[in-house]
């Protein structure tokens with residue numbers, strides 16, 4: 557007697573690709589799995605008269621993950637759809653690799669925050685829940701391409717950096733790692749929508765200032781630092797972490813002044829321990845007012861300490 561696996565395998569062998577249906581669940585995970593959909597007779601009654609419908613397709617199920625059309629949800633995928641989806645998944649993966657590659661090759665992190673998300677941010681009181689919601693809202697605006705300057709202001713340890721990185725993760729998710737642009741069609745004056753990977757750079761400002769100085773005597777450091785500085789100017793979204801925590805010198809002022817002249821009308825996330833008055837003392841009024849342009853200010857100061865709060 558044939559076991560269920562042999563019946564399924566035999567079924568899958570007998571049907572050509574054109575006739576086969578593929579599992580939408582397995583496809584999401586990059587596997588092309590043919591679904592098992594037996595045909596059989598269906599019997600209906602019309603005024604007590606029995607009708608036999610020969611060879612009606614029954615419910616389909618996936619022999620690998622158990623997905624069944626009886627559960628509702630997505631329909632099985634045909635050969636054409638499979639090819640389209642496979643191409644689409646390849647494109648999605650390449651956009652994702654591009655976006656993550658850009659982030660990791662341009663960013664400067666003071667510590668490992670790559671696992672920081674909204675989910676694992678400790679929302680153990682109303683204030684913390686509130687700031688998390690505000691930052692989430694800001695991330696939604698940035699995902700839609702708005703030129704918001706989201707400013708996270710509060711004392712050390714309040715979770716600003718955590719939420720700034722959580723915002724990046726959320727923006728990746730919302731945008732599917734991409735931005736839309738108009739692409740000129742070859743040999744014509746027509747243009748069409750196209751996608752490229754989104755560019756986000758995260759930069760610990762005090763570390764960048766230190767590295768720029770270290771780079772004066774070290775070509776390797778200079779190369780990496782130049783990459784970050786140029787990304788801060790051109791990326792779709794730039795994150796300046798811990799602004800104002802660097803040593804107060806004319807040199808540092810020049811760096812933030814240059815950057816803010818370029819980024820005034822571009823999306824930006826800033827985290828800082830300093831009030832605007834303190835920042836104005838360190839830099840100047842014009843620079844600080846450029847930071848405050850299009851700003852969404854989120855104050856963490858009444859919020860319980862992040863490290864103590866756990």
Ligand SMILES: [Zn+2]
Nearest residue numbers: 579582618621
């Ligand atoms: Zn499956």
